[in-house]
Amino acid sequence: MGAVKRGVAGLSRKEKAQATRRRILDSALAAFTERGYSDTTVEAVARDAGVAVQTVYFTFRTKGDLLQATYEHVVLGPDALHPHQTEWWRTVERTDDVAVAVRALVEGTVELLERAAPLVWAVLGDSTARAAYEHNERLRRDGNDHLVRVLAEKHPLRPGLAPSAARDILLVLTGPQLYSQLTRELHWSRSAVADWMTAAVLRELFAVDAL
Template sequence: MAKAVNTPRRTRREQAAATRERMIRAAIEVFSEAGYVGARMSDIATSAGVAVQTVYFTFHTKAELLQACFDHAVLGPDRLLPMEQPFLTDLATAESGRSAVTAFVRGNTAILTRVAAIKEVAESAPHEPDAAAVVERTEGLRREGLGQIVELIAERWGLRSGLDAAEATDLLMMLSSSGPYLTLRRYGWSEEKYAAWLTETLARELLA
C-alpha cells in the first residue's frame, strides 16, 4: 500500500491571495471580451469560481477591480514594485545611453505584453468616470516613473540637442505606450521586431 504523502496546507492568507489572483485573472479575461461597460461582476465571479459577494467584498467596485488588474499587470508574476524591476537595475548601471535605452525597452515590452489589453479596455470607456479615473491615475504614475528615467539619461549621457526633459518625457510616454505596441503587433510584428524598432527610435529621438 502506497504511503500517503502529506502536503502542507496553505494558510488562510495564502488561500485569500490565491483567490484574489484568480479573480483578477478572470476579470482581465472578462474585461477583454466584454469591455469595461459590458463586463459584469457576476460574470467575473462565475469565471473565477467564487460567489459574486466575494468579488465585491474584495474589490468593492468594478473600478477598483479594473485598477487591481492594472497593478497586477504592471507588477508582473513576481509582484515586484516598479523600482524593484530588474530592468531598472540594468538601466541604472548601463555604461552607455544606448545600453540604457535597450534595458528600458526590454522591461517596457515585458510590461506591455501584460498591460496593453487591459489598458485598451479602460481607454475604450472614456465616458465612464470611474474607468477614466483609473487611466488618469495609471498614466500619472507612468509619467512620474518615465520622467525619472529621462532625468537619469540626461544627467549621465545627455539628451538630443534642443530637447528638454519635459519634451523627452512626452516622447517616451508616447512611443513606449500600448498604442504603438498593439498596432504593430496587429500588423504582424513580433515582439522582437517591435523591441528593435522602439530601441532605434528612442535612441534617435532622445540621446545626444
C-alpha cells in the same frame, strides 16, 4: 522522497485568500480584455472565477477598484514587482552606456506591455474607465520623468529637446497604444517592436544611432 505539493486543504488562510484574489484578478483581466469594462459585470467575473459575487465585493469593494487592482496585477507581473524593483530598471540606473540603458528600458517595458497593453487597449475608449486610465497614465509619466533624468546623465538630450518633451516622446514610443497597434494590428513580433523602440528612443531623445 520528493516534496509533496500541498493541495488547497493544506494552504493557510492567508494563502487561500491570496489564491482567491489571483483567481478573481485573472478572471477580471480576461473579461475586461474580451468584453471591455462597461460590458463586464462583477457577476460574470465572480462566475468565471468560481466564487460568490459577495467575495468579489468583499475583496475589491467596487468594480472600479477591481479594474485598478487588475491594472496593478498585470503591471507587477508574476513576481509582484514594481518596475523600479526590477533588474532591468537597476540596469538602466547603473550602466554608464546610454545605448545599454535604453535597450534594458525597452526590453523591460515590452515585457510589461505584453501583459498590460491588451487591458489598456480594451478600456481606452471607455469613458466609464477613464479615471483609472488617467490615474495609471500619471504614474507612467512620473516613472518616465525619472527615467529621462537618469538617461540624460549618461548622454545629453539632443539639442533643443527639453526634458519634458523627452518624457512625452518616451511615453509615446514605449506606450501601450503604440505597442498594441504594432503587435495586434500590424502583427509585429515582440523582438521587432523592441528593436524599433530602442532605435527610435536613441534617435529621438539623444540623436544616437542604435548599434
